[in-house]
Amino acid sequence: MTWEPWLIGFLEKWTAGLAAESAGVNRVRYSPNIVLINIPCPSRLSPVHIVKAFLAGADGVYIGGSMPPANCHYKVGNYKTFKRMYLLKKLMAQFGIEPERLRMDWYVSPMYRALAKNIDEFVETIKKLGPITSRERVDGL
Amino acid sequence: MSEGLSIGFLELTGCSTCLENVLLHEKLSGILGGLGSVKYWPSHGYTEEPDSLDVLFVSGAVRSRGQVEKLKKLRDKTRVLVAYGTCSIYGGLIGLTALIDASSRSGEFLETVKTVPDIVEPDILVTGCPPTRDQLDELAGVIKDYLENGKPRGKVFIGNRNSLCRDCPRKPRDPYRFEMPSIKRDHELVEDDGRCFLEQGILCLGPVTSSGCGHLCILRGRPCMGCNGPARGVVDQGLNYISSIGSILLKSMERIRMFDYFAAEMDKLVDPMGYLYRYTLPKSLLTELALKKRGVGEK
Known part of the structure; x- marks a missing residue:
């Protein structure tokens, strides 16, 4: 049984979430290893949520926000997301967890091809890094 | 008896x-x-x-x-x-x-x-x-x-499990426009004006620490180091602290400066693990994850 990475993605529903929907409408394929969740604003994500996702078995966490950063639907959400995730990456590096397992990208809604490309890239990165826990996971999820 | x-x-x-x-x-x-x-x-x-x-x-x-x-x-x-x-x-x-x-x-x-x-x-x-x-x-x-x-x-x-900030004697100037202007290490504080440490740019773990200690350090001019353990509702001292300073750090510069400006400021926090988990590292979620990654059994 070969190991396949399992990723979770949180997309801001006003931009990156719309891009993911457009990707579906335009039949653009991206890797099935990721589960995407639309949330109103990624700044609602606490670092606790991210670490709990890792603990639950996710090999990587993807966050999609809006671009340009000042164009956030809630005005300052992207900046708060960036600050939290930047510090979390620093912490993760100190604990011996690769900070590349957490990735942030910024989108406007027509960027569905970029979304698909970035997700595929991210899956490739995680495949190189390997599973986050040494435990075997049930295949299929 | x-x-x-x-x-x-x-x-x-x-x-x-x-x-x-x-x-x-x-x-x-x-x-x-x-x-x-x-x-x-x-x-x-x-x-x-x-x-x-x-x-x-x-x-x-x-x-x-x-x-x-x-x-x-x-x-x-x-x-x-x-x-x-x-x-x-x-x-x-x-x-x-x-x-x-x-x-x-x-x-x-x-x-x-x-x-x-x-x-x-x-x-x-x-x-x-x-x-x-x-x-x-x-x-x-x-x-x-x-x-x-x-x-x-x-x-x-x-002990009292409320957050240390709740009855802290150092009040901010305006709680609705609360902003952390920089990240300083505590020896860099030149002039202490008696306001909230976070508002002066000093990292103080008060927001996530429980207040049983009676503000021993804060009354003597030192920021909280988190020795009393997490407050009620705090899952993990370091992660929740990151979340809270993410909201207040350089708030007035948001929408004006780009991300690298914030990154340069946050790089001044040289050792986040040692600072944020000085007393609670074994109970941290990240420690649990790191040990799980290494395959350390029971925890």
Whole structure:
């Protein structure tokens, strides 16, 4: 049984979430290893949520926000997301967890091809890094 | 009431200086029966293990397999087990070695640092480094209640579990326009104007720390280091702290400067692990993840 990475993605529903929907409408394929969740604003994500996702078995966490950063639907959400995730990456590096397992990208809604490309890239990165826990996971999820 | 009480003190890894305060506190000492009722205290010469104990105070973190066995054995003999001090509940300063695997040196060591609630079920938890006089007053009442009326349901947590900021004497200028202007290390503070430390740019762990200590450091002009453990509702001191300073750091520069400006400011926090988890590293979610990644078994 070969190991396949399992990723979770949180997309801001006003931009990156719309891009993911457009990707579906335009039949653009991206890797099935990721589960995407639309949330109103990624700044609602606490670092606790991210670490709990890792603990639950996710090999990587993807966050999609809006671009340009000042164009956030809630005005300052992207900046708060960036600050939290930047510090979390620093912490993760100190604990011996690769900070590349957490990735942030910024989108406007027509960027569905970029979304698909970035997700595929991210899956490739995680495949190189390997599973986050040494435990075997049930295949299929 | 204190006739025939037998009390014990167990010192695990840690400085265990806080245990000395138990018998120095008049009220608590009166209830326990003073030095005369001490039956077990290995570091003070009472090395013989008694058949049963009424109250056992445990301080320090668990680092070796022998300590695990001793703790389990004494738990069966004890009526009231008090996990005493931050080290025994959250790991304390000893907990900073949680990610160092000493078991390769000697099989006697555990792979990580464990705490007393990981191994056995304590009846009373007292945080603090060391626990303050107010906490000991409260502890005296609880122990008296225990000995007279038997065991109440569940664990008892001694101390105020609200956030330290809630009744902090250092108030911000305007709580609705609260902003952290920079990240400074505490020796870089030139002029202390008596306002909130975060508003002056000093990292203070007050928002995520429980306030049982009575603002000992803050009243003396030092930022909080988090020795009293997480406040109520805080899952993980470091992660929740990141979340809270993410909201207030350089708030007025948002939408004006780009991300690299914020990144440059946040790089001034050189050692986030040592700073944010100085007393609670073994209980951190990230430690759990790092140990899981290494394949360290039980935790």
